[in-house]
Amino acid sequence: MARSLQCFQWFWVSGKTLNMQLTLEFGGGLELLCDSKKIHSVNVEPQNGADKLIMKDLLSWVRTNLIKERPEMFMKGDTVRPGVLVLVNDCDWELSGQLNTSLEEKDVVVFISTLHGG
Amino acid sequence: MQEVGTNPKRSSGRMCCICNQRRAALKRTKTLEQICKECFYDVFEEEIHQAIVSNQLFKPGQRIAICASGGKDSTVLAYVLSTLNKRYNYRLDLFLLSVDEGITGYRDDSLETVKRNEIQYGLPLKILSYKDLYGWTMDEIVKMIGLKNNCTFCGVFGRQALDRGAALLEVDKVVTGHNADDIAETVLLNILRGDIARLSRCTSITTGQFIALFSTIIGFCLLQTLDRLATYAYFKKLDYFSTECIYSPNAYRGFAREFIKDLERLRPRAILDIIKSGENFRISTTMKMPEQGTCERCGYISSQKWCKACVLLEGLNRGLPTLGIGRNRGSVNGRKNSEETKGGKSIESKGCGTLDF
Ligand SMILES: [Zn+2]
Ligand SMILES: [Zn+2]
Ligand SMILES: [Zn+2]
Numbered sequence: 001m002a003r004s005l006q007c008f009q010w011f012w013v014s015g016k017t018l019n020m021q022l023t024l025e026f027g028g029g030l031e032l033l034c035d036s037k038k039i040h041s042v043n044v045e046p047q048n049g050a051d052k053l054i055m056k057d058l059l060s061w062v063r064t065n066l067i068k069e070r071p072e073m074f075m076k077g078d079t080v081r082p083g084v085l086v087l088v089n090d091c092d093w094e095l096s097g098q099l100n101t102s103l104e105e106k107d108v109v110v111f112i113s114t115l116h117g118g
Numbered sequence: 119m120q121e122v123g124t125n126p127k128r129s130s131g132r133m134c135c136i137c138n139q140r141r142a143a144l145k146r147t148k149t150l151e152q153i154c155k156e157c158f159y160d161v162f163e164e165e166i167h168q169a170i171v172s173n174q175l176f177k178p179g180q181r182i183a184i185c186a187s188g189g190k191d192s193t194v195l196a197y198v199l200s201t202l203n204k205r206y207n208y209r210l211d212l213f214l215l216s217v218d219e220g221i222t223g224y225r226d227d228s229l230e231t232v233k234r235n236e237i238q239y240g241l242p243l244k245i246l247s248y249k250d251l252y253g254w255t256m257d258e259i260v261k262m263i264g265l266k267n268n269c270t271f272c273g274v275f276g277r278q279a280l281d282r283g284a285a286l287l288e289v290d291k292v293v294t295g296h297n298a299d300d301i302a303e304t305v306l307l308n309i310l311r312g313d314i315a316r317l318s319r320c321t322s323i324t325t326g327q328f329i330a331l332f333s334t335i336i337g338f339c340l341l342q343t344l345d346r347l348a349t350y351a352y353f354k355k356l357d358y359f360s361t362e363c364i365y366s367p368n369a370y371r372g373f374a375r376e377f378i379k380d381l382e383r384l385r386p387r388a389i390l391d392i393i394k395s396g397e398n399f400r401i402s403t404t405m406k407m408p409e410q411g412t413c414e415r416c417g418y419i420s421s422q423k424w425c426k427a428c429v430l431l432e433g434l435n436r437g438l439p440t441l442g443i444g445r446n447r448g449s450v451n452g453r454k455n456s457e458e459t460k461g462g463k464s465i466e467s468k469g470c471g472t473l474d475f
Pocket of ligand 2: 270272273
């Protein structure tokens with residue numbers, strides 16, 4: 001525990017890898033795919049040393065790190081499955097460029113499945 | 119250091135097309151205008167208000183039960199209807215009415231949501247169970263008949279249960295909320311099955327009315343897509359239950375749903391347009407409704423000797439669960455007319471929670 005914290009600080013100070021702290025929220029049944037936990041506070045590294053993180057990267061990160069079962073309920077191709085609503089800071093991601101939306105420290109990203117239940 | 123404007127999310131912080139004061143949060147389904155949260159609430163609620171007014175759904179002083187399943191549609195309907203009732207002084211007495219089919223892990227959890235809604239919206243709640251009404255839970259029915267025809271039971275028992283609940287609450291009308299996606303699916307499925315006549319049977323696709331014994335049951339399409347219903351519910355922090363019924367719709371409906379979702383992605387208003395097409399398919403000739411009598415067994419309205427619920431129950435109790443479903447022989451009602459056979463067939467292939475009028 002103490003050791004990983006040290007590592008984290010080293011990375012942070014050296015500035016080689018910027019960890020971005022994000023809050024991810026899953027709803028409408030999607031939480032069932034990630035241990036039934038709705039809110040995840042996560043640190044995500046930008047891909048391949050890039051200095052920014054976009055939604056496309058975040059989706060593949062989520063798929064690898066958070067989704068524990070039935071990934072097809074969450075994604076179709078390289079984007080979310082039709083019927084999954086995405087909000088970045090309470091704003092529909094359609095307005096911010098969908099997969100190309102850039103993320104910033106402390107952003108809140110919400111995924112809601114609209115398909116379940118009547 | 120980031121330059122100002124490199125982040126499309128912030129730089130495109132466009133202003134709302136309607137108020138021009140707050141930052142846009144989403145696009146309107148109909149017009150694709152970018153609007154803010156507050157204006158979205160206004161537009162959303164106003165569209166529902168307009169549908170209520172133009173269809174003359176309610177009269178002042180009426181007692182209305184909202185069919186509450188704990189799901190998104192009914193939770194949004196209950197919230198919006200109680201809001202509009204106050205805002206526009208409809209002078210309605212509103213109630214929540216829930217049917218407990220007896221589905222472990224689904225209905226028992228969703229009823230907890232409905233009980234919270236009772237407190238959140240201050241609307242009195244009545245719950246009726248299949249077990250009390252018919253002596254069978256849905257779990258027991260499925261154990262006996264399997265998963266194939268269970269939605270026939272949902273449809274027939276469900277509607278009658280709502281009507282009996284209406285009698286207990288002494289309400290004039292029961293209103294069930296539906297989203298635009300489900301109605302568009304139903305329109306498509308009817309077209310795919312060659313059943314255009316079914317589309318024309320109801321007075322209106324968006325406000326299908328069924329006159330039952332004690333009340334009128336209105337299937338009210340909120341004309342909002344699932345996407346927008348979910349957005350509204352999320353922004354308003356409405357408490358709803360979101361797990362699919364485990365005895366859920368058939369594969370054919372599933373394909374129609376996927377198809378509609380793909381269309382919506384290409385063109386968001388496709389869903390609303392399918393419904394509009396459905397409305398235009400309505401044939402103007404007046405349908406001859408089957409003559410209404412009463413069921414010899416339970417006294418409920420029925421065009422046959424026995425009502426559909428009694429036929430289904432007889433089958434269950436005699437261990438012949440397919441009685442009354444589709445093309446079975448030896449029906450209690452003897453020779454069936456073609457109308458009945460056809461009705462049975464289309465009920466059979468319907469998913470639960472769909473508008474069945
Ligand atoms: Zn506005
Ligand atoms: Zn069903
Ligand atoms: Zn009967």
